Amino acid sequence: MDNWLAIVISLSYLVLFLSLMMAFIRMALGPTLADRVVALDLIAFITIGFIAVYTLDSGQRAFLDVAITLGLVAFLGTVVFARLIAKRVSEERE
Structure with a gap:
């Protein structure tokens, strides 16, 4: 049973690492600010994973306390970035 758990944990690390690399690529290449914000949020939640x-x-x-705290901070950061993007869009329309 322990061998099965070790295999699943190793696969989880691998999948999380691949997801993290793809999120970094999206953050670097994202054509818009919104793409970069979503990628940054995804990186935070992959870190929680x-x-x-x-x-x-x-x-x-x-x-787990660290993960919960990071989740709260990431959520607040996303809200702040969303407000920033909304403010920029409304300023561009004026």
Whole structure:
């Protein structure tokens, strides 16, 4: 049973890493600011995924507090960026 869990955790790390690389590419190449904001938000949530998988791997529950805090900060950052984008769009229309 432990071998099965180790395989799943290793695959999870691999998939999260590939997702992180694709999100970095989108953030670098994103044609619009909105694409970059979404990619940055995705990077934050992939990092939360890494923390969750590491918590399963190590058995230390203290890292879940870090993941929850990062999720809240990422959400607030997304709201701020959305307001910034909305403000820019409304200024361009005027």
